[in-house]
Amino acid sequence: MQAFIIRRLLAVIPTLLFTSVIVFASIRLIPGDVVDLMLAQNDISTGTDRAVIEAALGLDKPIYEQYFIWVANALQGDFGYSLWQNTPVAEQLAVTLPITFELGFLALIVALTVAIPIGIYSAMKQDTPGDYITRSFSLLMLAIPSFWLGTLVMVFPSVWWRWAPPLQYTPFFEDPLGNLAHMLVPAVLLGLSLSAVTMRMTRTMMLEVLRQDYIRTARAKGLHENLIIFRHALRNCLIPVVTLIGLQAPLLIGGAVILEQIFVVPGMGLMLLEAVFQRDYPVVTGVFLIVGVSILLINLMVDLTYGFLDPKVRH
Amino acid sequence: MSPLLAISDLSVTFVTERGQVQALDGVSLSLNAGETLAVVGESGSGKSVTALSILGLLGDSGSVSNGSIEFDGEDLTKVSVQRLREIRGNQIAFIFQEPMSSLNPVLTIGTQVAEPIWLHHKKSWSEAFEQAGELLQRVAIPDAVKRLEDYPHQFSGGMRQRVMIAMALACQPKLIIADEPTTALDVTVQAQILSLLKNLTKEANSSLILITHDLGVVARYADKVAVMYGGRVVETAYATELYKNPQHPYTEGLMASIPKLDGDPGSTLYTIEGQPPDLSNLPSGCSFNPRCPHAQDKCTMTKPTLAEVAPNHKRACFGYER
Numbered sequence: 001m002q003a004f005i006i007r008r009l010l011a012v013i014p015t016l017l018f019t020s021v022i023v024f025a026s027i028r029l030i031p032g033d034v035v036d037l038m039l040a041q042n043d044i045s046t047g048t049d050r051a052v053i054e055a056a057l058g059l060d061k062p063i064y065e066q067y068f069i070w071v072a073n074a075l076q077g078d079f080g081y082s083l084w085q086n087t088p089v090a091e092q093l094a095v096t097l098p099i100t101f102e103l104g105f106l107a108l109i110v111a112l113t114v115a116i117p118i119g120i121y122s123a124m125k126q127d128t129p130g131d132y133i134t135r136s137f138s139l140l141m142l143a144i145p146s147f148w149l150g151t152l153v154m155v156f157p158s159v160w161w162r163w164a165p166p167l168q169y170t171p172f173f174e175d176p177l178g179n180l181a182h183m184l185v186p187a188v189l190l191g192l193s194l195s196a197v198t199m200r201m202t203r204t205m206m207l208e209v210l211r212q213d214y215i216r217t218a219r220a221k222g223l224h225e226n227l228i229i230f231r232h233a234l235r236n237c238l239i240p241v242v243t244l245i246g247l248q249a250p251l252l253i254g255g256a257v258i259l260e261q262i263f264v265v266p267g268m269g270l271m272l273l274e275a276v277f278q279r280d281y282p283v284v285t286g287v288f289l290i291v292g293v294s295i296l297l298i299n300l301m302v303d304l305t306y307g308f309l310d311p312k313v314r315h
Numbered sequence: 316m317s318p319l320l321a322i323s324d325l326s327v328t329f330v331t332e333r334g335q336v337q338a339l340d341g342v343s344l345s346l347n348a349g350e351t352l353a354v355v356g357e358s359g360s361g362k363s364v365t366a367l368s369i370l371g372l373l374g375d376s377g378s379v380s381n382g383s384i385e386f387d388g389e390d391l392t393k394v395s396v397q398r399l400r401e402i403r404g405n406q407i408a409f410i411f412q413e414p415m416s417s418l419n420p421v422l423t424i425g426t427q428v429a430e431p432i433w434l435h436h437k438k439s440w441s442e443a444f445e446q447a448g449e450l451l452q453r454v455a456i457p458d459a460v461k462r463l464e465d466y467p468h469q470f471s472g473g474m475r476q477r478v479m480i481a482m483a484l485a486c487q488p489k490l491i492i493a494d495e496p497t498t499a500l501d502v503t504v505q506a507q508i509l510s511l512l513k514n515l516t517k518e519a520n521s522s523l524i525l526i527t528h529d530l531g532v533v534a535r536y537a538d539k540v541a542v543m544y545g546g547r548v549v550e551t552a553y554a555t556e557l558y559k560n561p562q563h564p565y566t567e568g569l570m571a572s573i574p575k576l577d578g579d580p581g582s583t584l585y586t587i588e589g590q591p592p593d594l595s596n597l598p599s600g601c602s603f604n605p606r607c608p609h610a611q612d613k614c615t616m617t618k619p620t621l622a623e624v625a626p627n628h629k630r631a632c633f634g635y636e637r
Binding site (some may be wrong): 212213214216217219220221223224231234235236240299309310311312 | 435
């Protein structure tokens with residue numbers, strides 16, 4: 001098992017290198033660079049100032065040199081300074097990252113607590129009204145973008161009942177309840193959209209597993225249907241479901257960015273959006289790198305979960 | 316003495332996309348305590364369906380449409396699901412054809428063998444595990460106790476079938492049903508597994524229903540034989556009697572198609588002409604008539620019923636001159 005983890009961690013390195021190149025290059029490929037924006041905002045339009053600003057920001061060096069400097073610093077945990085605020089990117093990330101992770105984590109919990117039990121229920125009641133209702137609901141959740149649903153949740157309750165979801169962010173450790181009250185609505189919306197696919201997958205896999213020979217063996221032993229589901233079928237059924245959750249991790253973070261914007265959650269999403277508009281290279285690359293690393297880590301965790309679920313992987 | 320198991324006039328229908336298919340048509344079988352009954356027939360003859368219907372394991376698409384399955388004084392076609400669960404694994408145990416897929420890949424062997432003991436004998440898991448270790452020893456798995464913690468993929472096919480046998484024996488059932496237990500195994504382990512099964516059922520004084528298409532197996536292990544064709548029993552007799560004096564042309568054909576040690580090495584093996592019948596489109600009259608070398612006009616019109624031709628020897632055939 002240890003060797004397995006080490007091998008998996010080593011495999012992360014080339015992926016991460018590749019990610020860093022793409023992240024570094026892509027933000028610079030967007031038309032309109034940061035110096036243009038600064039010049040426009042400050043209404044300075046002469047060529048000499050441009051060179052001065054570039055030099056001050058370190059953008060005058062050849063691009064590959066900039067990349068190596070950035071990588072060397074990032075390896076030491078230094079993501080550079082924001083080009084606009086002149087604050088360390090690492091410090092900003094330390095504030096915003098946990099907020100986004102909290103949102104993503106809550107959404108994942110919502111998704112799993114909705115998707116897995118309903119998926120199992122739907123499989124057990126195959127082709128009954130209950131199955132049709134839950135399947136239609138999941139299709140609906142799949143079809144409706146979470147930002148649209150988010151906007152509806154913002155608008156309609158306030159029109160109908162003069163109630164709006166709380167939009168005041170309070171840090172979790174100051175006021176856990178207030179924090180959860182604020183996070184709940186975006187987390188549920190994000191979780192529901194994630195749960196749609198997971199639920200259908202759970203249902204399909206459960207039906208597939210229930211047709212297997214070993215389930216017939218379990219029935220021939222005289223086990224009650226509930227024990228067959230939870231002891232004999234569930235773990236087999238979850239193996240592909242876990243893969244799916246791993247694949248959806250990027251969606252989770254992407255969705256969080258949008259919902260943070262709607263529900264005014266001061267997470268990485270808001271930070272990223274501003275930084276992209278301002279072409280704040282170190283902030284954008286810093287955020288993307290962290291997102292990349294987290295997705296790689298999530299997939300590593302998925303692989304480790306296989307080990308727990310599937311003895312063939314363990315041995 | 317009343318038999319342990321008496322199936323009478325059992326009919327089973329399956330609902331398929333092509334409509335209803337009658338998989339069993341009036342099957343009658345009986346088995347006394349301690350006896351071994353071999354059910355022989357080609358694929359699709361209804362032997363597995365007969366076995367599955369005893370434990371109510373036909374699934375959602377199959378159902379018993381007629382007849383009764385009398386086991387130890389109870390009609391299993393009429394008892395509640397709850398009662399059926401008490402019988403499954405406890406009084407009647409099943410060994411399936413596919414040892415590779417019949418064990419749960421994510422549960423340890425110990426858990427799977429101990430489970431019926433935990434369930435039916437209401438033992439604690441640690442006691443059940445202890446018994447599971449003894450069971451694995453009885454089916455001659457080396458290092459039995461150590462291997463309780465292992466998973467199915469760490470066992471070979473033959474070893475897995477030993478595990479299945481251990482699992483079936485766990486609650487000392489009165490009846491064990493083995494559905495082609497060696498078909499998926501190497502020829503070299505087939506004989507070992509069958510001898511083991513036979514000896515252990517004898518020790519436990521359990522009855523055994525052995526489903527097979529191998530008449531060689533029947534001769535060595537069975538007391539009684541039922542030959543099935545097209546969802547019906549066409550001949551039943553004691554094994555020795557059946558070999559000496561087969562009465563149904565289908566049984567004769569099966570016998571003739573066994574290679575013989577003293578036969579001419581160059582000779583072609585006898586085969587029964589034609590294909591096994593399509594259950595959704597059975598020929599009228601005796602379903603064997605299109606393949607029967609002795610078929611008469613009568614055979615295409617009326618279904619022959621199972622009737623005694625000698626003591627304890629029944630066949631479903633109008634008879635013919637040999």
